[in-house]
Amino acid sequence: MLKTYDFTHLLLLSVLLWLCPPLHAEQQSATLTQAATLFQAADFNKTREAVDLLAASSDADVVTYLQALLDGKLYQDKVQGTLVIAKDGNTGDELRKIPTNNSLRKYVRGAIGQLSLSHPDAAVRLKSANGLLETVTPEMAEQLRGLLDKETDPAVKEALSLGLAMADLNAADKAVRLTAIESLAGNLHPGVRNRLTTMTTDSDAEVAKAAQAALKTIEDTAALYGHVETLFFGLSLGSVLVLAAIGLAITFGVMGVINMAHGELIMLGAYTTYIVQQLMPNFIDYSLFVAVPAAFIVSGAMGILIERTVIRHLYGRPLETLLATFGISLILQQLVRTVISPQNVPVSNPSWMSGSLEINSVLSLTYNRLYIVLFCLMVFALLYFVLRKTNLGLQVRAVSQNRAMARAMGVRSARVDALTFGLGSGIAGVAGVALSQLTNVGPNLGQAYIIDSFMVVVFGGVGNLWGTLVAGLSLGVVNKVLEPWAGAVLAKILVLVFIILFIQKRPRGLFPQKGRAAGD
Amino acid sequence: MFITRILQNDRGGQIMLAVLALVLVLVPVLNLLVPEGSFLHMPTYLVTLLGKYLTYALLAVAVDLVWGYLGILSLGHGAFFALGGYAMGMYLMRQIGDRGVYGNPELPDFMVFLSWKELPWFWQGFDMFWFAMLMVLLVPGLLAFVFGWLAFRSRVTGVYLSIITQALTYALMLAFFRNEMGFGGNNGLTDFKDILGFSLQADGTRVTLFVLSGLALAGGYLLCRYIINSKLGRVVVAIRDAESRTRFVGYRVEHYKVWVFTVSAMLAGIAGALYVPQVGIINPGEFSPLNSIEIVIWVAIGGRATLYGAVLGAILVNYAKTVFTGLMPESWIFMLGALFVLVTLYLPQGLAGLVKNLKENRWLQNFSRRAQA
Numbered sequence: 097m098l099k100t101y102d103f104t105h106l107l108l109l110s111v112l113l114w115l116c117p118p119l120h121a122e123q124q125s126a127t128l129t130q131a132a133t134l135f136q137a138a139d140f141n142k143t144r145e146a147v148d149l150l151a152a153s154s155d156a157d158v159v160t161y162l163q164a165l166l167d168g169k170l171y172q173d174k175v176q177g178t179l180v181i182a183k184d185g186n187t188g189d190e191l192r193k194i195p196t197n198n199s200l201r202k203y204v205r206g207a208i209g210q211l212s213l214s215h216p217d218a219a220v221r222l223k224s225a226n227g228l229l230e231t232v233t234p235e236m237a238e239q240l241r242g243l244l245d246k247e248t249d250p251a252v253k254e255a256l257s258l259g260l261a262m263a264d265l266n267a268a269d270k271a272v273r274l275t276a277i278e279s280l281a282g283n284l285h286p287g288v289r290n291r292l293t294t295m296t297t298d299s300d301a302e303v304a305k306a307a308q309a310a311l312k313t314i315e316d317t318a319a320l321y322g323h324v325e326t327l328f329f330g331l332s333l334g335s336v337l338v339l340a341a342i343g344l345a346i347t348f349g350v351m352g353v354i355n356m357a358h359g360e361l362i363m364l365g366a367y368t369t370y371i372v373q374q375l376m377p378n379f380i381d382y383s384l385f386v387a388v389p390a391a392f393i394v395s396g397a398m399g400i401l402i403e404r405t406v407i408r409h410l411y412g413r414p415l416e417t418l419l420a421t422f423g424i425s426l427i428l429q430q431l432v433r434t435v436i437s438p439q440n441v442p443v444s445n446p447s448w449m450s451g452s453l454e455i456n457s458v459l460s461l462t463y464n465r466l467y468i469v470l471f472c473l474m475v476f477a478l479l480y481f482v483l484r485k486t487n488l489g490l491q492v493r494a495v496s497q498n499r500a501m502a503r504a505m506g507v508r509s510a511r512v513d514a515l516t517f518g519l520g521s522g523i524a525g526v527a528g529v530a531l532s533q534l535t536n537v538g539p540n541l542g543q544a545y546i547i548d549s550f551m552v553v554v555f556g557g558v559g560n561l562w563g564t565l566v567a568g569l570s571l572g573v574v575n576k577v578l579e580p581w582a583g584a585v586l587a588k589i590l591v592l593v594f595i596i597l598f599i600q601k602r603p604r605g606l607f608p609q610k611g612r613a614a615g616d
Numbered sequence: 617m618f619i620t621r622i623l624q625n626d627r628g629g630q631i632m633l634a635v636l637a638l639v640l641v642l643v644p645v646l647n648l649l650v651p652e653g654s655f656l657h658m659p660t661y662l663v664t665l666l667g668k669y670l671t672y673a674l675l676a677v678a679v680d681l682v683w684g685y686l687g688i689l690s691l692g693h694g695a696f697f698a699l700g701g702y703a704m705g706m707y708l709m710r711q712i713g714d715r716g717v718y719g720n721p722e723l724p725d726f727m728v729f730l731s732w733k734e735l736p737w738f739w740q741g742f743d744m745f746w747f748a749m750l751m752v753l754l755v756p757g758l759l760a761f762v763f764g765w766l767a768f769r770s771r772v773t774g775v776y777l778s779i780i781t782q783a784l785t786y787a788l789m790l791a792f793f794r795n796e797m798g799f800g801g802n803n804g805l806t807d808f809k810d811i812l813g814f815s816l817q818a819d820g821t822r823v824t825l826f827v828l829s830g831l832a833l834a835g836g837y838l839l840c841r842y843i844i845n846s847k848l849g850r851v852v853v854a855i856r857d858a859e860s861r862t863r864f865v866g867y868r869v870e871h872y873k874v875w876v877f878t879v880s881a882m883l884a885g886i887a888g889a890l891y892v893p894q895v896g897i898i899n900p901g902e903f904s905p906l907n908s909i910e911i912v913i914w915v916a917i918g919g920r921a922t923l924y925g926a927v928l929g930a931i932l933v934n935y936a937k938t939v940f941t942g943l944m945p946e947s948w949i950f951m952l953g954a955l956f957v958l959v960t961l962y963l964p965q966g967l968a969g970l971v972k973n974l975k976e977n978r979w980l981q982n983f984s985r986r987a988q989a
Contacts, residue, residue, distance in 0.1 A: 406957055409961055415774070415775070420961065424956075425953075430949040431950075543906075547786050554779060586791075
């Protein structure tokens with residue numbers, strides 16, 4: 097919703113742009129002269145009359161005068177009585193400021209609103225129609241009805257009919273009030289809700305009851321959108337989890353390697369984003385498009401290095417792999433602390449990531465969350481494609497299912513191992529780019545996600561990309577659903593406990609692998 | 617004699633316990649009887665430091681029991697240690713009485729600070745030493761029992777088990793960080809004054825705690841060795857090496873696992889309870905997954921499935937940690953990381969295995985065999 101002062105400023109701006117010719121006292125029209133006489137009386141009632149007079153006139157520039165009056169910039173020449181809009185510091189002795197008070201200012205605001213309702217620009221009309229909702233009076237109903245008939249723009253039409261209904265709420269006729277209440281049911285405008293809340297104490301029992309019912313509908317609708325918002329938050333958190341876990345789903349799920357350094361590969365991706373942004377400070381908006389492939393390469397190369405030097409020697413000894421890779425994670429963290437900084441580094445968001453998509457007045461989806469969800473789905477689809485449709489994917493699956501047989505068929509299993517691990521690590525790096533847009537980038541970034549990632553993979557079922565997707569998204573949603581009544585930390589604990597218990601029940605996750613490949 | 621029979625074929629254990637006995641006699645003498653200023657005098661902080669190492673060693677023995685002999689890599693033993701520590705810490709908190717900052721005889725300072733009105737139910741009874749000591753055993757034991765009963769019955773094994781133990785300690789860490797939990801939140805429990813009426817600052821108390829830690833280590837060691845030598849121990853090792861086969865032979869594998877896991881958790885709890893009065897603080901950081909993994913690396917470095925190797929590893933790694941975090945704090949993490957990698961790659965049997973191999977002169981043969989492979 098626009099606050100009134102925002103509205104008046106916008107209005108002033110648009111009106112000033114619209115009225116390019118400079119205003120001179122000599123050119124003042126008959127209406128203005130008439131108003132000036134009324135102003136001269138220095139009586140608030142007379143001033144009100146003058147405002148009415150101005151509002152009724154067809155002159156194009158009256159809005160400017162009214163606005164000046166509202167802003168306290170309207171002055172009157174003491175001798176000649178002409179009206180002058182003062183620029184800052186342009187007041188001499190011969191000028192007298194036209195006094196206003198609160199109720200008068202409110203009145204002027206309403207008058208301006210009404211005037212701009214017939215402005216040729218639909219955007220201005222919409223703004224003023226929206227602004228009307230606060231100040232609307234029953235007397236305006238007729239005028240609004242007239243405007244509504246002439247209106248062509250659907251958005252303005254909607255705003256006007258809302259304003260009309262609001263005006264009718266104050267009508268003397270009970271039937272009109274009831275119809276207005278009925279038409280407002282389900283409307284999410286905050287002004288409507290406030291207005292209806294006051295009407296629940298209406299002297300007429302029937303009206304009060306109707307208002308209550310309408311209010312309930314509104315609250316139900318708002319609650320529904322609240323649920324949609326929670327779902328969206330949950331999905332975006334879930335997407336982060338999926339992004340963090342999906343690389344692990346490959347290294348752990350497909351290869352059976354416990355990579356405790358996975359979190360640090362994510363961290364490397366986030367730091368790559370930082371470095372890319374440092375290298376191209378003038379092109380932050382495009383930096384992410386460079387950072388994604390860069391992070392994939394950096395983390396992927398690091399992954400291949402780890403695989404070739406350490407993990408290769410430990411295949412078939414998962415617990416030892418766990419310890420060795422944990423050592424690697426310590427080294428990588430400390431490396432970043434020593435080489436870059438132990439503190440968090442600033443990563444900026446491109447401008448297209450900020451802002452939000454407003455669905456209605458209670459539901460707006462921030463772009464960064466929206467992009468995370470989309471990005472997650474893209475990465476997932478790409479990975480799925482690689483594993484299902486490419487030669488590399490075929491070999492990866494062959495080796496993970498039956499290494500000996502794959503080798504007998506001529507698959508170079510060592511090379512496939514390295515490439516698979518590189519792929520999983522590279523995806524971790526890409527996840528790091530996404531995370532750098534959401535959380536602080538520091539040496540401990542990875543640690544915060546490693547346990548969550550394992551939970552997601554184990555929950556979804558090892559060796560199953562779909563399982564990871566479903567598990568990540570549903571854990572995210574569950575977390576956000578629990579948060580309002582349990583608090584963020586307790587929600588997380590509950591989810592952890594749930595997974596621990598779930599694994600007892602289904603040790604192989606949501607979607608267990610079937611067949612021979614499942615054997616341990 | 618009972619002890620000699622337990623240690624019959626345990627050369628390493630004999631040496632370890634002999635050295636421990638010597639230290640337990642020497643340290644109090646050097647600290648209490650040798651006058652200050654003499655170069656033989658042992659400062660009290662050093663006694664406490666050694667005491668801390670001994671509690672770590674006991675913790676490592678507990679981990680070695682489940683990892684080395686039962687084949688369960690627990691990444692959550694730090695949780696049992698911390699729970700034992702918290703039980704002791706709660707007793708020590710109650711002992712502060714009205715000497716706290718707020719002078720409330722009933723409520724610990726942090727509760728007054730959170731403007732709580734009365735002691736939560738789970739703090740009841742902790743003013744009694746015997747009750748607190750019972751809890752030191754029962755709380756970790758019960759948690760291990762319930763967790764193990766659930767996990768082993770549904771045959772969660774290997775890596776899955778490791779990861780859910782890690783999740784367990786992680787969840788506990790998050791929970792204990794919460795102020796609402798009533799365990800002091802972020803700051804944990806600290807500012808302890810005395811234990812059983814003896815001031816924790818006094819040299820005598822410190823030395824007593826040190827000796828108790830040593831005795832607990834010796835006791836824990838003998839208990840574990842006794843379990844391993846018993847018929848039950850044979851089954852336990854069989855489970856480690858061929859779980860399915862043991863099950864098919866007719867043993868209720870999950871019962872054995874739960875039993876050993878619970879004993880191990882209780883030992884870890886005792887270690888925690890001895891650790892807290894010596895370092896003077898317990899906070900949720902003790903639950904962090906990193907701590908639990910560090911314990912595993914002590915055991916790995918010392919040598920799995922030897923017990924005395926765990927003691928050796930815990931003391932050596934922690935001594936190195938003390939030295940290097942003092943000298944060059946940055947490099948310690950690098951060294952720890954490198955230790956993880958190098959030990960798993962090149963010393964799968966740990967230091968104990970290295971010693972054994974050297975003695976049997978097989979090490980070089982092994983090395984050349986590996987080079988050929």
